Amino acid sequence: MAKTSGAFMRRRTLLLGMAATSLAATARPGFAQGDLLPSWNDGPTKRAILDFIARTTLSGGRDWVPVPERIACFDNDGTLWTEQPIYFQIAFALDRVKALAPRHPEWRTQEPFRSVLADDRAALAALGEKGFIEIMAATHSGLTTEAFTKTVLDWLATARHPRFNRPYTDLVYQPMIELLALLRAHQFKTYIVSGGGIEFMRPWTERVYGIPPEQVVGSSGVTRYELRPDGSPVLMKEPKVMFIDDGPGKAVGINQYIGRRPVFAFGNSDGDQQMLEWTAAGSGARFMGLVHHTDAVREYAYDRPSLVGQLDKAWDEALRRSWTIVDMKNDWKVIYPFELK
Structure with missing residues (x-):
């Protein structure tokens, strides 16, 4: 042995x-x-x-x-x-709300978008999973798969992490x-x-x-x-x-x-x-x-x-x-x- x-x-x-x-x-x-x-x-x-x-x-x-x-x-x-401090895809979705807001004036008073545009993280957190699902649905749809891919890559090329600034x-x-x-x-x-x-x-x-x-x-x-x-x-x-x-x-x-x-x-x-x-x-x-x-x-x-x-x-x-x-x-x-x- x-x-x-x-x-x-x-x-x-x-x-x-x-x-x-x-x-x-x-x-x-x-x-x-x-x-x-x-x-x-x-x-x-x-x-x-x-x-x-x-x-x-x-x-x-x-x-x-x-x-x-x-x-x-x-x-x-x-x-x-x-x-x-948050999943990076959620950071992407929050940035997409801000980018799309000019096309959706109703978002200024409509949750969960109002809290995103006001950068009210406490109110956004209180909305829970339902609020984030609504945000993801609004920011990840209405595009072709090719257009969405380009949107993701454009965001990754410019967005920076809040702590590391990278x-x-x-x-x-x-x-x-x-x-x-x-x-x-x-x-x-x-x-x-x-x-x-x-x-x-x-x-x-x-x-x-x-x-x-x-x-x-x-x-x-x-x-x-x-x-x-x-x-x-x-x-x-x-x-x-x-x-x-x-x-x-x-x-x-x-x-x-x-x-x-x-x-x-x-x-x-x-x-x-x-x-x-x-x-x-x-x-x-x-x-x-x-x-x-x-x-x-x-x-x-x-x-x-x-x-x-x-x-x-x-x-x-x-x-x-x-x-x-x-x-x-x-x-x-x-x-x-x-x-x-």
């Missing part, structure tokens, strides 16, 4: 060494060449990730996963980029960018499975994360096929919800749009609990991870009592089932790519 174990360890070390060579060309300046996750501090979290990848990609190993089954699913908000796409997590690349280098197919709108994310995820639009699963609204007078077909966005990809919906969305159960999944909140449970319920080697926001200086610190990204029930389950928990303050050397410049 000892001889077999030693051989396994040597093969795993060789595997990691080969991966290090292939990724060395993309290593950031200032980090040691060959570090597979250079923005991660050495410790049990980093070791758990590297060990899982090594075990599941070692041909002939006990935990080997065939390439077609190497499915890795990531939440977006709070897992791949910052989600505070484009929202600058606020992606460098350690997770490295993890996505490492998984793909080992023939994992990486997906986003997010409560965010699918058509809000798809225009930019390939450029920012290397995840193409067909590998993005998210909440979606109804679209309608329409022929224009010149005979050209378009898809029109309607103010109706078709699918909510959050909570239990994430497991449903994975089954419906991916068709394979993930072997690797990462989230950060109670909205990801069912996705992690669904991943864990499969046979063979599984990895379930949660990002815990513990760094108020470099990012934000929050968990259970949070209006955005609440980590309560999923936190308890992660502790009970020994899922991997990333402590942002202690596990990440840097948080954002711009910290490396």
